[in-house]
Amino acid sequence: MTPGAGVRWPMVRWTRGLRARVAGDAEAGSGTVLVLSVACVVWCVGVAGACAGSAVVARHRAGAAADLAALAAADHAAWGAPAACAEAARVAGSMRATLVRCGVHAGVADVSVRVPFPWARLPTGDAHGGLPAQVTVRSRAGPASGGHGWGYTDGGSP
Numbered sequence: 670m671t672p673g674a675g676v677r678w679p680m681v682r683w684t685r686g687l688r689a690r691v692a693g694d695a696e697a698g699s700g701t702v703l704v705l706s707v708a709c710v711v712w713c714v715g716v717a718g719a720c721a722g723s724a725v726v727a728r729h730r731a732g733a734a735a736d737l738a739a740l741a742a743a744d745h746a747a748w749g750a751p752a753a754c755a756e757a758a759r760v761a762g763s764m765r766a767t768l769v770r771c772g773v774h775a776g777v778a779d780v781s782v783r784v785p786f787p788w789a790r791l792p793t794g795d796a797h798g799g800l801p802a803q804v805t806v807r808s809r810a811g812p813a814s815g816g817h818g819w820g821y822t823d824g825g826s827p
Contacts (some may be wrong), residue, residue, distance in 0.1 A: 723787055731766060738758075738771075741757050750822040753773045780807045781808075
């Protein structure tokens with residue numbers, strides 16, 4: 670038997686650029702589609718991760734601003750509610766937040782602070798047409814109950 674006898678070689682067609690293409694090759698270009706699909710999925714996951722991370726950062730910024738504004742209002746509660754709330758608004762503004770609600774009763778300050786959410790224009794398919802535009806956090810601050818605030822209830826000093 671002669672070498673190569675009975676073996677049928679595929680028909681080769683030369684295309685521009687001196688690349689050979691086997692006639693009837695149905696999978697030509699499927700690697701490109703696969704790579705583009707994987708790249709699209711990776712991009713979508715990255716955008717979703719950035720959006721979720723941005724929401725977490727906005728929530729933490731709002732929490733920090735609310736806590737500091739409540740502490741400032743409680744510190745100025747002795748001068749009355751208007752002065753305490755003005756100080757809370759100043760502190761919240763310095764943290765790029767907006768004071769939404771402020772109340773002072775018996776030395777306890779209760780404030781709500783709003784921080785804008787930077788990715789608010791992304792469509793999510795809900796009835797409102799996107800993610801919430803702002804994050805709102807409530808915080809309270811006032812004197813410690815049952816002592817001086819240092820853990821000493823017997824009148825001692827640290």
